[in-house]
Amino acid sequence: MKRASLVGVSTTTFFYMLCGCVGYAAFGNDAPGNFLTGFGFYEPFWLIDLANVCIAVHLVGAYQVFCQPIFQFVESQSAKRWPDNKFITGEYKIPVPCCGEFSINFLRLVWRTSYVVVTAVVAMIFPFFNDFLGLIGAASFWPLTVYFPIEMHIAQKKIPKFSFTWTWLKILSWACFVVSIVAAAGSVQGLITSLKDFKPFQAP
Structure with a gap:
């Protein structure tokens, strides 16, 4: 996981910084959110x-x-509160040819x-994809990608406070x-600007 995280975060950071910096250097504030179609060119179509x-594969993952932590939180809290409710806690096995048995829980299915x-309807009502994605990414980047991993590394390696490594890790965390x-x-x-001419279910 350490190597996978290093490669994944490094690759993502490189491409995001490349798109952001090169796009802004070339087009300034007029840089499109989608570099592939933002200029009106749709060729080559393939x-x-x-x-x-x-992008779809990336976003699905x-x-x-x-979403998994949200799903798990709601389902576990519901099971604790209503342990005797079969809709919430019942597991039903359905045989699937060539695959064995598939377990279905009605709460999981409906919820x-x-x-x-x-979430899909809300995304269509407020079609500010780039701005919402940027806001979510900015909100989750520091705690999930930087702060918690650094703090776990410091605790795991027992790095002493105010040592050289500890200091630079803290500087990195605060810079991020x-x-x-x-x-x-x-x-x-960007969201405030987009809301000025906002129309539901229409791309800005």
Whole structure:
């Protein structure tokens, strides 16, 4: 996991910084949110389609990572509060040919489906994809990617306070915190600008 996290975070940071810095250097505030179609060019179509498939795969995985804790929290709290409710705690086995048995829980089925439908409808009502994504990314970047991993590393390795390594890790953490604050401020400013000519279920 250490190597996977290093490669994943490094690759993501490199491409995000590349798109952000090069895009701003070339186009300033007029840089489009989508570099592939933001200029009005949709050729070659196969490249655009391939890029959209890659984005869909990336977002499906990210959606699962961020949603699983929410799903688990609601389901575990519901099971604790109503332990005798078969709708909440009942597990029903359904045989699937060539795959064995598939376990179904009605709370899981209804709750997770409803959550996905509601979030999809909200996303269509407020189609500020780039600004919302930027705000969510800015809010989650520092605590999930920087702060907690650094604190866990310090605790695991028992790094003494005010040592050279401890100091530089804290500087890195605070620098990333400032970056997250600035990114969140930019996303909020973009949302405010988009709301000026907002129409439900229509792309800005």
